[in-house]
Amino acid sequence: MSKFWKPGTERPRLLDDEEGGVLFYSASPISSSGYGYANMEKQRQRLPVYKYRTAILYLVETHATTIVVGETGSGKTTQIPQFLKEAGWAEGGRVIACTQPRRLAVQSVASRVAEEMEVKLGEEVGYTIRFEDISHTDLTRIKFLTDGVLLREMMDDPLLSKYSVIMVDEAHERSLSTDILLGLLKKIQRRRPELRLVISSATIEAKSMAAYFSTRKRRHGPAENMKHGPSTEAAILSVEGRGFNVEVFYLEDPAPDYLQATVSTVLSIHDREPMGDILVFLTGQDDIDAAVQLLLEEAHNSRYQGLIVLPLYSGLPRADQDLIFSPTPRGKRKVVISTNIAETSLTLEGIVYVVDTGFSKQRFYNPISDIENLVVAPISRASARQRAGRAGRIRPGKCYRLYTEEYFLNEMSAEGVPEIQRSNLVSSVIQLKALGIDNILGFDWPASPSPEALIRALEVLYSLGAIDDDAKLTSPAGFQIAEIPLDPMISKMILASNGLGCSEEVITIAAVLSIQSIWVSARGSEKELDEAKLRFAAAEGDHVTFLNVYKGFVQSSKSAKWCHKNFINYHAMRKALEVREQLRRIAQRLGIGLKSCEGDIQAVRKSVTAGFFANACHLEPYSHNGMYKTIGTSQEVYIHPSSVLFRVNPKWVVYNSLVSTDRQYMRNVISIDPSWLTEVAPHFYQHKQPNPMVH
């Protein structure tokens, strides 16, 4: 039995014990199915946000920016856009926008609001996400969209002039596109004082967010301007949520092995606590598979019968993910072992117990080495609170934190590092350039990225020919690269394929590169996967292999069965088709004629080189273990074992990306002729001539 915690021996803690933030109210819940007699309007009135209707409308009327602090279940996302519409903010052809970081949220919130307003989705209430525009130019008054889509809309309409109010939801998550959007909206406000912003944020961030939106440069215009316009001080309004109390327990002493602590805590809950499902937060597939294995072994023990153990992570095949949502049979207890996908992206009903290991995998970017790393790191207090909240959705719950209270209060950071400070910024910088933001280093960000990361991004864009000596977008290349919604290196590859007569093929490659993985990696069938890969493997490398897979998929009439037989992820292939179709349309708009090279693979390889010349590597002479060195910085790198070129080790290669584990591994590799480097990127290689005589 676990020696890490003792039920009943610790003082129960409510979640509002730190920093004075009231996080969960124990008001009685309302499920949408629980009140058969209540009509939609009555349900709306029961939401906590309803009693703030007048206050919200007053603040939006009188303030340029209103920050609404609201916890899960407050109803802010579905109700505030409706309040605004009812108050007239959508009159005169104007539109109310509400952004979300995730596609799924956009879809579900939009259909909920259309239902409440009793209108057809896509007319008065609509939504837009990538690949799906369910909105109507003339009819739609409330529009839900991802923040990425709204950023794209700015390319056509930089002042977002059709919107009267823009609500940015989940701003506390500090995703890359949310932060860029906030920075741009602040700029737009200066030009459009009539625009209103509503920003939904979590408790702790609210003040710094308000300060960000309140600092306004003094204008030289007449004072009357300020008198008649809305206040430029951001208003803050707090709305309680409607979760249940969640009791939080901490370890008395730090756990030496969080995997073991997880297993014993789960078994202990199963042993002593009333029925209710358990959600465990671990870091990645490896940990999760190991924990599932350990628990399944225990489940054979008769004491622990009745445990249904399920893994959950994004790479899991769809059918396995769906098991999570099947109802728990009577007398059984479901244990879901998940990555942080269950923290925000997926909501599981029926969870009463949460086990929080205090770690997650996080991306970190080093602008000096230009390498993005995925590392296991401690979560923030905000994340810990979010995880705990997952236990309080259907009734009062319990959260077991596998770390000490002292650690939580004194060691954990209050907030995570915003994504913009952890990422490669090449895509973001070109997007800002395309919107006319010339002074990238002076841009007023909600959280400033490091100057090194910005400079590195500018360097990459310069080497791609996307910006000139004055750091201005070049015409037409820079504008075209910005227009294509992909990594600029991939966009450059597509542009180059035009002149080389292989745009058909290169667009396919670009589509496949932009999705996670087209292979099915089921545990225990690695050998079969490798065999399947060999059926498609091309001597030139992974990019050409993708072309073979795509061809086979199309020849099979896009069959799911064919995919299954060949260890190919059917859903990934469907997505690749969608991306390909979008790229085809954009290419046509840019005047890139669709042409097939009819098997002239050298043209394809040259196009890849034209985008990824900066990732060129050569095999170390006399290397026995396949060690390569990068041309630019002479870093040691190796071909990833999942590549078809693994152990083939051509002398010269370019790679799509690096992953760092114990070594730096190149993923998606293609062999090249080094003379192409000076041919496709003379400006880049004129001072560092790759020497074809190395071998």
Place this chain on the structure above:
DNA sequence: TAGTTCCAC
């Protein structure tokens, strides 16, 4: 012979 949280245009 390794193994990747998540999101998005």
